[in-house]
Amino acid sequence: MDPVFAYGSYGILIERLQRGLSETKVTDSGGHKIPALDAQNVDGRFGAATRIAVRLVQKELKKPQTGTVGAALWKTITGENWPSEFERSLNLLAAFEGHGYTKAAGNWDGAGITWGVIGFTLISGGEPNSLPRLLKAINDAHAQHVKNAFGEPNAKELIAVLAGNGVEMLAYSNKITDLSKKSKDPNKIAFLPLLKPWQDGFDALGRLSEVQALQDKQANAEYYLPALVDAKEFAVQFPALNCEQTRQLLFDIHVNNGAPTAAVKQKMSDAAAASGPNASVTDMLLAMSEAFAMSKHEKFRKDIRERKGAISRGHGTVHKGAFKLDDWGIQIEEPPQKLPLSLGVLSFEPYQVGEQFDLAKGASLFVNSETAAAYAGSWPSASGTELLSRTESGVTVCSLSLRPLLLPEQAGQLAPNAQALNQAVRLVFRRPVGILAVFGQGSSPSLAQPRLLFGRGPQGFAGMDTTADGMLQLFRQRLFGETPEASRMDVADVRAGLEQCQLIMLFGSHGIGRGSGENSPGRLWRQLLDPFGAKPIVLGWFGSASVPRDSDAQFVSSAFLSRLHDLNPTATLEELCAKQGNKVVELWGQACYATFGSGRQRFLWRDSPFAGVFEEDSPFGSLGLTGAAGIGRNGQHFCARKGYTGKGDAMELVP
Numbered sequence: 253m254d255p256v257f258a259y260g261s262y263g264i265l266i267e268r269l270q271r272g273l274s275e276t277k278v279t280d281s282g283g284h285k286i287p288a289l290d291a292q293n294v295d296g297r298f299g300a301a302t303r304i305a306v307r308l309v310q311k312e313l314k315k316p317q318t319g320t321v322g323a324a325l326w327k328t329i330t331g332e333n334w335p336s337e338f339e340r341s342l343n344l345l346a347a348f349e350g351h352g353y354t355k356a357a358g359n360w361d362g363a364g365i366t367w368g369v370i371g372f373t374l375i376s377g378g379e380p381n382s383l384p385r386l387l388k389a390i391n392d393a394h395a396q397h398v399k400n401a402f403g404e405p406n407a408k409e410l411i412a413v414l415a416g417n418g419v420e421m422l423a424y425s426n427k428i429t430d431l432s433k434k435s436k437d438p439n440k441i442a443f444l445p446l447l448k449p450w451q452d453g454f455d456a457l458g459r460l461s462e463v464q465a466l467q468d469k470q471a472n473a474e475y476y477l478p479a480l481v482d483a484k485e486f487a488v489q490f491p492a493l494n495c496e497q498t499r500q501l502l503f504d505i506h507v508n509n510g511a512p513t514a515a516v517k518q519k520m521s522d523a524a525a526a527s528g529p530n531a532s533v534t535d536m537l538l539a540m541s542e543a544f545a546m547s548k549h550e551k552f553r554k555d556i557r558e559r560k561g562a563i564s565r566g567h568g569t570v571h572k573g574a575f576k577l578d579d580w581g582i583q584i585e586e587p588p589q590k591l592p593l594s595l596g597v598l599s600f601e602p603y604q605v606g607e608q609f610d611l612a613k614g615a616s617l618f619v620n621s622e623t624a625a626a627y628a629g630s631w632p633s634a635s636g637t638e639l640l641s642r643t644e645s646g647v648t649v650c651s652l653s654l655r656p657l658l659l660p661e662q663a664g665q666l667a668p669n670a671q672a673l674n675q676a677v678r679l680v681f682r683r684p685v686g687i688l689a690v691f692g693q694g695s696s697p698s699l700a701q702p703r704l705l706f707g708r709g710p711q712g713f714a715g716m717d718t719t720a721d722g723m724l725q726l727f728r729q730r731l732f733g734e735t736p737e738a739s740r741m742d743v744a745d746v747r748a749g750l751e752q753c754q755l756i757m758l759f760g761s762h763g764i765g766r767g768s769g770e771n772s773p774g775r776l777w778r779q780l781l782d783p784f785g786a787k788p789i790v791l792g793w794f795g796s797a798s799v800p801r802d803s804d805a806q807f808v809s810s811a812f813l814s815r816l817h818d819l820n821p822t823a824t825l826e827e828l829c830a831k832q833g834n835k836v837v838e839l840w841g842q843a844c845y846a847t848f849g850s851g852r853q854r855f856l857w858r859d860s861p862f863a864g865v866f867e868e869d870s871p872f873g874s875l876g877l878t879g880a881a882g883i884g885r886n887g888q889h890f891c892a893r894k895g896y897t898g899k900g901d902a903m904e905l906v907p
Contacts, residue, residue: 658709
């Protein structure tokens with residue numbers, strides 16, 4: 253999928269986007285033209301207000317409301333071309349460094365003073381480093397700005413120090429560092445600010461656009477361009493590495509660790525070659541990153557693996573921050589896939605693991621395994637999610653579960669700004685999803701606004717529903733001790749990954765109403781995807797059917813998908829759903845009958861607890877009635893046919 257700027261990204265590029273949004277007019281409910289974003293919300297962070305503003309612009313343009321900004325929308329909002337690769341790479345690296353253009357640090361690590369977008373340092377190895385060159389360039393071009401920022405006496409003292417040697421610079425940096433903040437524990441290394449006049453001075457200087465431009469210029473000349481030279485060397489040997497990800501990795505190495513020596517580059521090259529002829533870009537970059545980490549002191553290796561691993565995989569945690577690089581405008585080289593579409597799973601149900609794995613195996617006839625399964629070793633930690641894993645006959649299947657959100661210890665994960673959870677959910681839909689499976693209970697269509705799904709836990713329940721304006725959100729409702737605002741998170745952005753969705757399988761009660769006019773979760777899912785042009789077939793059950801449980805060891809997914817494959821073994825999922833949509837629903841009914849038609853779970857075919865008491869056509873005959881159901885491609889509604897015994901049509905059209 254093409255890179256975008258999305259919720260959770262931040263930096264100077266997001267500030268530019270926000271300024272464009274504050275100058276872009278949209279129509280409010282009263283028909284008046286208003287700014288998409290209030291100027292007070294221009295803060296350089298792509299948060300809830302910015303996402304809403306982007307959706308308002310998309311609505312104004314009659315485009316799907318993804319809440320994300322790609323190249324075309326960037327041009328519309330800002331009037332500028334999509335930021336260059338250098339600008340996007342610098343924006344991400346600045347977030348890794350945590351400085352921005354204004355933040356300065358005192359001598360906490362032997363570098364004297366650290367300041368600027370990539371953390372330019374005063375000293376390196378006891379010698380003057382990049383910061384003296386930057387400050388001299390700023391003073392040469394804008395001496396008055398320096399005086400205004402620091403005051404003339406301090407500015408004069410600072411500029412004079414730049415002509416000194418490393419020892420003099422170190423003494424000066426100690427003089428202006430706020431040493432009162434230094435930890436008394438000699439083993440604890442902590443950030444130290446400068447004394448206030450100098451801290452304020454660097455802050456004021458870094459806010460000036462002319463100074464920011466000089467920071468960018470030096471970052472480009474001293475770090476980015478040399479990184480491009482190194483990246484080109486690797487691309488000559490490994491053509492697949494001629495990509496943004498490789499260049500981002502080398503840029504990060506040059507800034508964060510220093511230019512790699514020829515010997516280290518050779519070790520990195522050898523590691524990439526050892527990955528094998530069929531290795532993906534991710535595989536090679538991870539191998540190169542590990543070789544680079546091993547070339548450094550042991551105390552630095554954890555940080556190197558974390559940062560370089562995030563770039564190599566396209567996602568990860570850096571300094572406790574969750575990053576998904578294609579949400580920061582970076583092009584990610586996805587490993588090649590056997591099929592164009594993938595399986596997506598949203599699960600809140602702790603007792604359907606068997607069916608979940610049965611689906612994951614059966615779905616391989618039509619789609620790739622879950623995207624999340626590829627990230628089992630690098631899944632966002634403390635995200636309120638988990639990757640279930642099971643190995644059978646030498647085959648390991650992974651599937652995502654959101655059930656940890658039901659646990660008391662995960663109370664902090666589901667919040668409006670929960671980055672790790674947001675990243676985890678977006679990773680599920682990183683590749684186009686062809687089959688979406690939803691594990692969890694639906695709610696009765698008699699409710700004015702039914703839940704899409706939910707699961708019960710020891711202290712409440714959690715799940716997914718829609719907002720008043722039709723957006724998608726995760727929610728949790730505790731029995732006590734939590735406000736509604738603290739337990740909701742907007743995840744509507746994931747709908748873009750469902751625009752090619754062909755099948756939605758709802759493994760829960762009330763997934764599909766018995767009547768075509770009922771406001772069921774199945775109908776809501778189709779409505780949510782309608783703006784994206786998706787017309788998925790929806791399969792599930794009507795009534796309060798308890799879905800297939802592990803304890804009963806009867807699972808329907810593989811049986812259904814095998815029947816679907818046998819219908820035309822050479823056809824794709826898209827072809828089958830487009831050309832034989834009603835037959836797809838019929839095969840679902842047949843599979844449910846074959847699996848559940850007799851025995852304890854016959855209600856998952858068609859049954860009522862009062863079947864032997866009342867005639868079904870009587871006023872009380874439908875009490876507790878449950879059964880298989882489906883919504884066809886064109887929106888027609890089907891339910892399990894009364895009296896079906898394995899011959900004729902298993903499903904009947906419901907008016």
